[in-house]
Amino acid sequence: MAARPTNLRVNGERLWQSLMAMAEIGKTPKGGVNRPAASDLDRDSRDRFVAWCRDAGLAVRIDRVGNIFARRGGRDDTLPPIVAGSHLDTQPTGGKYDGAYGVLAAFEVVRTLDDVGIETLSPIEVVVWTNEEGGRFSPACTGSGVFAGVFELDYARGRVDRDGKTLGAELARIGYAGPDQVGGGPVGAYFEAHIEQGPILEMERKTIGVVTGAQGVRWYDVVLDGQAAHAGTTPMNRRRDALQGGAELVMAIDALAHRHAPQAVSTIGVLDVAPSSRNTIPGRVSFTVDLRHPDAGVLAAMDREFRSAVAAVAERRKLGSSIEEVWNFPPPVFDPACVGAVREAARALDFSSREIVSGAAHDACYMARIAPTAMVFVPCADGISHNEIESATPVDLAAGCDVLLGAILARAGVL
């Protein structure tokens, strides 16, 4: 095997043009993109991608949950493919780069290899995952989740939007309920390029984020039961005020994340007070809790501290309490060799870089369960994403694509 061409660069201008052409589909007046999963606009973006892939001579296939795979053959086509991509659906107030960048960067890698006539040992597949955003159909990362065996196909296809339409029926309607089995075969490695969607790279003036993993997430519904009673006639020492207990827990859950700084975060996003009357002591409080940390051990400690805080407040204030855990997403850890390939590609091209943990979930988080996986982050302006003003520079986007190219070549093998 010949030495890998470590200084090979993608065509950044062509990448930018394809991003801008894709952003025309579902564009919003403020410069963003609104392309819900399995909508007519999603179909248009898929059609455009598939047309480009066919023009480039790639073999396109579509699986039963609508994931698209565009394949560039390798010297040994029996080897597991090196897969790279992301998603084309967006949030209702989405931007031009979230998702589309990962897909079109992977496609640009393939085009660059064609330009210079490099053949790889393993085949390379560019993937578009279905319904990553979860904005129209919940849960998010549906296509990659089925591929990785996290969700059953029938469950995924039966997800319902607000109008009662199922993902399966909508995929069939737009022509993307494909014939292929979902997953099953081995994947040599999976790479995903993405804008950071946070402020760290820009703040530290780094071009490349070498993503080592993502945060684990635990979601809970908490209910505190006291006693509703007259606000004027009930002495303070006889009250079982559920909101006072809730207030203590709001503070305790905030303090808990500060104790595990800097990586821990905790959020109470919903709080309901019942009966919610000016002159009645709150008899019941219910609230949501969102705890996140990239280390499973620390996240488990946060879970224990949260539960003991609820128990202590409930006992002291003589409140009933219940905690229902509604989601437990263990922190994905990316493959050291794939992460190393990203780090080495950035180093070989002399880009400034730092290791980073993804604050958001990505298709790569599910792929990490079944294949060696890593991600490449590039900065986005002010760390803003899921917003129409989402912005990234052509130079940074090309740099991330160069790194993606280097990492893919390292895993695919060059002849």
Ligand SMILES: [Zn+2]
């Ligand atoms: Zn995304």
